[in-house]
Amino acid sequence: MKIKGLRFILPLGIFALLLAFLLVGLRLNPREVPSPLIGKPAPAFSLPLLATPEQRISREDLLGKVWVLNVFASWCAPCRVEHPLVTELAERKLAPVYGLNYKDQTADVTNWLAQLGNPFAAVLVDADGRTGIDFGVYGVPETFVVDHKGIIRLKHIGPLTPDDVSERIIPLLQKLQAEQ
Numbered sequence: 001m002k003i004k005g006l007r008f009i010l011p012l013g014i015f016a017l018l019l020a021f022l023l024v025g026l027r028l029n030p031r032e033v034p035s036p037l038i039g040k041p042a043p044a045f046s047l048p049l050l051a052t053p054e055q056r057i058s059r060e061d062l063l064g065k066v067w068v069l070n071v072f073a074s075w076c077a078p079c080r081v082e083h084p085l086v087t088e089l090a091e092r093k094l095a096p097v098y099g100l101n102y103k104d105q106t107a108d109v110t111n112w113l114a115q116l117g118n119p120f121a122a123v124l125v126d127a128d129g130r131t132g133i134d135f136g137v138y139g140v141p142e143t144f145v146v147d148h149k150g151i152i153r154l155k156h157i158g159p160l161t162p163d164d165v166s167e168r169i170i171p172l173l174q175k176l177q178a179e180q
Helices: 002-026 077-091 106-116 130-134 162-179
Strands: 046-048 056-058 067-072 097-102 122-126 142-146 152-157
Touching: 067 077, 077 097, 077 106, 077 162, 097 130, 106 122, 122 130, 142 162, 152 162
Parallel strands: 046 122, 067 097, 097 122
Antiparallel strands: 046 056, 067 142, 142 152
């Protein structure tokens, strides 16, 4: 008799456990993929500028200031959607916004920026995608906030929304600027 009862209790327990995992999973934000880089130094890089390829910007050049890195590409439809918000963020001048042009063609991104406007302090060319990989980029667009010590403080996956900018990025930039 105990074995028959166990036949019903064990599957019911397994079902309850699976249901609990499902409910916890439904409450998670899919855009908040934990990044092992949060709280760690931004990866080292030295990349050519789109406008002047003979010049380069490195992580060391940005030490001492808070900055935003927006990973984008001209072939990325969500990048086009978020572009007005990136422009608005740059216009607030809370921190320079650098564009990391990911696996793109120079002519395509130049035309894209001419059409939509160029909000970036500089556009860094990541033609082979290695710097994006070092930053742990899953896909474009992605946005990072880096503090004055070169530590990544935020990683946002996917296109920015007005709420992302007003509730997360702007308050973080203001906090980091006050700490500087």
